[in-house]
Amino acid sequence: MGRHAAPARRRAAGRARTPLWPFLLSFVLVGAAIAGGLALHQSSTEADEPAKSAQKTPDIDLAARSAAVDKVLKRRAQAVLQDDQAAFLADVDPANLSLIERQRTLFTNLKQFGFAKLAYEQLSQQYDETVTSKYGPSTYLVAVAMTYQIRGIDSVPVRSMLGYTFTERTAGRLTLVSDQDLDKRLPRGSHEEAWDMGEVLVKRAARVLVVVEKGQQQLATKLTGLATSAVKAVSKNWPGGWTGSGVVIALDDKIVRGADYTVPKNAEDALAMATWVYRTLPGEVSGSGERADSYVVINPHNRTRIDARTLAHEFTHVATAPYGALAPRWLVEGAATYVEFLPMDGAADLALGKYRQEVRTKYLAKAKSLPADGVFFQQPDSSYPLSWLAVDYLFERFGGTEVVTLYQELAALGSSQAERDRIMTEHVGLTEAALFRALKTAAAS
Template sequence: MAARAAGVDKVLASRAEAVRQDNEAEFLADVDPGNQSLLAKQRMLFANLRQFGFAKLSYEQLREQFDQSLVDRYGPSTYAVAVAMAYQIEGIDPVPVRTMLGYTFTRRPDGRWMLVSDTDLDSRLPRGSHQEAWDIGKVLVKREPRVLVVVEQNQTALATSLAAKAASAVKAVSRSWPGGWTGSGVVIALDDKVVRGADYSLPKNAEDALAMATFVYRTLPGEVSGTGERADSYVVINPRNRSKVDARTLAHEFTHVATAPYGTNAPRWLVEGSATYEEFLPMDGARDLALDKYREKVRTQYLPKAKSLPGDAVFFNDSSSSYPLSWLAVDYIFQRYGGTELVTLYQEMAALGTTQAERNRIMVEHLGLTEAGLFQALKKAAA
């Protein structure tokens, strides 16, 4: 067992070093030479990885995944193992982050270990913590300051357009999010409908969603906690609605990126309301919105029909009203209490708002109002 682990560790270390040193031959040296399909896929993977510019890259064995059918297929020395890929993209990731892979190895006659498959374990890996942009097909990576855009290999014009929009959105969120934001924006716009945590094959996402922020993990699900410790987010664009994405769309998603480190327990109205609030603010290269008119529209069209702030469980059942009402609530907090109070409220809700009682306690502490009280305050302001 120890010799096997050491042998596979040697292969993994060699592959990471090969990417850092731009050595394709070393990267492919321990891939099954008789599997032309796997070789071609690994060659493509190497070319993709080289484009991202990793400041740090390593691979670590996590746990064996025994499967008798794999032993029957590859032979008695078969070793299937979950692997953590730890990386930090230069100028993008504030800390090293992790994604999960599944590799199958067999031992050669000379005692060295050989990669025979990188897909056998895919169905067992945690949803959203694998299938990265570099795994799916040939890509093109374009960079701007604090921006990285990933598109299909021949989509140069799309990459240029998205990079300009992303740069504008990063600047806008950095300028207007209370306390500032110093992070970076990653935008993935591939033809594939399932990338990272985004699944645009689902009917609820396929038609309407423009983009979504998908979590990047400091520790993987199951390592420290069931859901993993989240460090950041990358934005994945719906290939069906790619032409509709503008700088304001990306500002919305980058607000989710900026707030991802806070935690996951904030109410949906605060999460989406904050992102929509940022989306609607003045932005370079985007037409200014008539916010006074929009505020009046929400107050007259949506607020009278509502009985409360949109709850987490039903938020997306009627997005056409949930988003405006959430924007109105955040707009009220911002105007009445200020941006600093909004951010501290968000941070505490995201960290501790696991129950309605906790959320109400935090709301009263910061605003002197429960969620129900905030809704009544919106009604009163509209009247």
């Protein structure tokens, strides 16, 4: 993928923690959107779907149908905000018991999140001959944007996607007959939300929201405590102060939002991933969408290994998510690791001086450059320590305010090596290559 499309899963350090150092085993998932976003794939069985559909159903008043869908979507959003389950289910096919049950669970889940704002908006009609054959000529398969703002969590309204299939079972009334027909066409990372995954339990604290499987109260309480400590640590240690919130999703499902723990390397090595939350969806303004924030998804295989430092690492990714997607990977992961390793309430202080010397001896001495984006996750055992060392040097020499300003500009504009070097020279007087040489010089002295 190009730089404007988000890379896929990130592999972190794949070895166990040592007595000296709680080695990093966490990821940032910088989006997982497919370039093209809202230009969803059309069915391969119909090359000219709109024209053919119009020929098959000449009696359909398209404007009236669109208005009817708008009414259904508005009714469903209001039902959640007003705690009216009957209204939420009113337009669901009563003969489809499994759909009714899924929608009832969805409503119960959505109510727990506490939305300050919620709206559904139809985006574009999709065409699929198989779906039309199943439900009849009045079938309307549509991509839908869900715009929401969780009270006390999202600083701005954000968006995700879903797909609905409607048909006209009685004259003049549309019925929702499926909520799954479009799932495989939707951009990765912009759907499959926590509320879509079956019955969940949502627990809140100040600036924290935790989602677990229904009934897992003990896990929810533990993660809420860890997340609260991590939020405080990032707020204290990230220069300028972070005032955002931490969302932690710890479900049994292996694919949630953009996180995919069915991938063997992810399943084995990753503890958690920070997944993008979109202010604009992929394809609306840019191919990869505009980030507003990130939610953290924990690997169900490694759930017992999560601690406050791991979440502090991930919440640093959350704090920096709005900056953009173009910063070099060594800065992205180095900054998160830098904050993770700082003194934190409730966690033992780490032997930073000893670790710094170990990184210089074990990794820097053998390295030829800072970890490159393309190979960063192929060599995580060295990439993470070297990235931490580089950011540690920048903080020590230039101070936190300058590092954050550098990060912000690189994330927004660092689309090429020339741009990265220009920005770095402007802010710290060093290119990436010169920074690496400075690390070597510091180690020698």
